[in-house]
Amino acid sequence: MKKFGLVLLLAIMGAAGWQVYRRVADARIQQGPGRSAMPVAVEVWPVQEGPIRDIGVFTGSLEPESQFIVAPKVTGWLRKLLVNVGDTVERNQIVAVLDDAEFAQQVEQAQAELQVAKANAANSASDLDIAKREYERAKALREKQIASASELDAAEAAFNASQTRYKVSLAQVDQKEAALKTAQLRLSYTQVRAFWENGSPTRVVGERFVHEGALLQINQPIVSILQNDPMTAVVHVIERDYPKVTVGQHGTVTTDAYPDETFSGVIARVAPLLKESSRQARVEAEVPNPDQKLKPGMFVRVEVEFARHPEATLVPITALVKRNGVQGVFLVDEKERKARFVPVTTGIINGELAEITDPAISGHVVTLGNHLLEDGSDIVLPDGQDRDGGAPDAPAAVRPGATP
Numbered sequence: 001m002k003k004f005g006l007v008l009l010l011a012i013m014g015a016a017g018w019q020v021y022r023r024v025a026d027a028r029i030q031q032g033p034g035r036s037a038m039p040v041a042v043e044v045w046p047v048q049e050g051p052i053r054d055i056g057v058f059t060g061s062l063e064p065e066s067q068f069i070v071a072p073k074v075t076g077w078l079r080k081l082l083v084n085v086g087d088t089v090e091r092n093q094i095v096a097v098l099d100d101a102e103f104a105q106q107v108e109q110a111q112a113e114l115q116v117a118k119a120n121a122a123n124s125a126s127d128l129d130i131a132k133r134e135y136e137r138a139k140a141l142r143e144k145q146i147a148s149a150s151e152l153d154a155a156e157a158a159f160n161a162s163q164t165r166y167k168v169s170l171a172q173v174d175q176k177e178a179a180l181k182t183a184q185l186r187l188s189y190t191q192v193r194a195f196w197e198n199g200s201p202t203r204v205v206g207e208r209f210v211h212e213g214a215l216l217q218i219n220q221p222i223v224s225i226l227q228n229d230p231m232t233a234v235v236h237v238i239e240r241d242y243p244k245v246t247v248g249q250h251g252t253v254t255t256d257a258y259p260d261e262t263f264s265g266v267i268a269r270v271a272p273l274l275k276e277s278s279r280q281a282r283v284e285a286e287v288p289n290p291d292q293k294l295k296p297g298m299f300v301r302v303e304v305e306f307a308r309h310p311e312a313t314l315v316p317i318t319a320l321v322k323r324n325g326v327q328g329v330f331l332v333d334e335k336e337r338k339a340r341f342v343p344v345t346t347g348i349i350n351g352e353l354a355e356i357t358d359p360a361i362s363g364h365v366v367t368l369g370n371h372l373l374e375d376g377s378d379i380v381l382p383d384g385q386d387r388d389g390g391a392p393d394a395p396a397a398v399r400p401g402a403t404p
Helices: 002-031 101-143 149-188
Strands: 043-046 048-070 076-081 088-090 093-098 191-194 202-208 223-238 250-255 258-270 280-287 299-316 321-323 326-333 338-343 345-349 353-358 364-368 377-380 397-400
Touching: 048 191, 048 280, 048 345, 088 093, 101 149, 223 299, 250 280, 299 345, 299 364
Parallel strands: 048 397
Antiparallel strands: 043 364, 048 223, 048 299, 076 093, 088 202, 093 191, 202 223, 223 280, 250 258, 250 299, 258 280, 299 353, 321 326, 326 338, 326 364, 338 377, 345 353
16 A cells, blocks of 8 residues: 555656656747846946047058168179168168279280280281282283282282271271270179169168178179168958058058057059969068158058948947848847847947948837847846946957958
8 A cells, every 4th residue: 555655646747757757848938049037137338429530550561662782793702891780871882892903814814915906907907909900900900901800800819808807807907895894894703882773872781691701702792772661561461351452552651669659551553363372472562761760671550441430320349149040139128127139230330339321219228138138028127227328439350450
């Protein structure tokens, strides 16, 4: 009997538990997914009207506007190095002098060979004059039937040969003159110059690669010459921001070397391709540098304003949620103490605020606890919740650049 009573008691308790479970499950189904049976405590924030800007922030490095290496065109010992790192250099200024003894000797030899060629040319001219007179005399005698035809032919052949020798001598003179010019040009190469055509007439020495007394080979670097005004800020832009960057846009340049200063720049060049390995494009901004504060290699940040909306409807970024794949915000129904889900279209979005472009909304939006809400959920505002103000000023929409 006792065992039968225990079994009967357990059966009654199981049936009661099953009924309770069914009622709880049915209540959850009626409430729908994500909804709370109890009012949800939330925080709200007033919808604001104010300015917002979309600004891209990119990091990169400074490069000189132009840079080239000064190197010798001939091999020789470096006798003098006339400039050093940081020195100002003018266009076509001599920066180094090589030993020129061998090249000077080559010039003297070319001059002597030219004199010999000119003497040979003068001698050929004299022989040609004699041969010409002999040919004219033989021709006259032949007309008078005094000289034979063979004598006329011999005089004509001698005249033609003299003409050929004279032309060869003149060509040899031209050849020796060219050789002299070449020797003189090679001699001039022993004075190594820093030459450029466009840009500032003065530049600065960036690096020195050799010392006096070194044996230099052709095209061996001696010094580098930089043009540091203006500078070029080189940054890399990711694919998302690439369509927004255009030539002529103004930007603000900052560097850790001068934390309290800003420099203005203008986008000068935008690469027509993105590198496949990084999905980034090279962008160059021209930065005036009249006081030479900025130096090549400095790390910089470039801020470029993409868009500015002076009168935008703004909500905190935390107010944006998604329900069934639709983005929206929960507006507070003051009278009913409920949250109403409103689908929205956003414009500029930054790390703190988001612009609502459609529809026009006002009032307060839920910023905390909205992940527990559904359309029409009951809400509870904490005591002392400031719903009429306290929202920060709308900052610029700053988007970090692609370069880490």
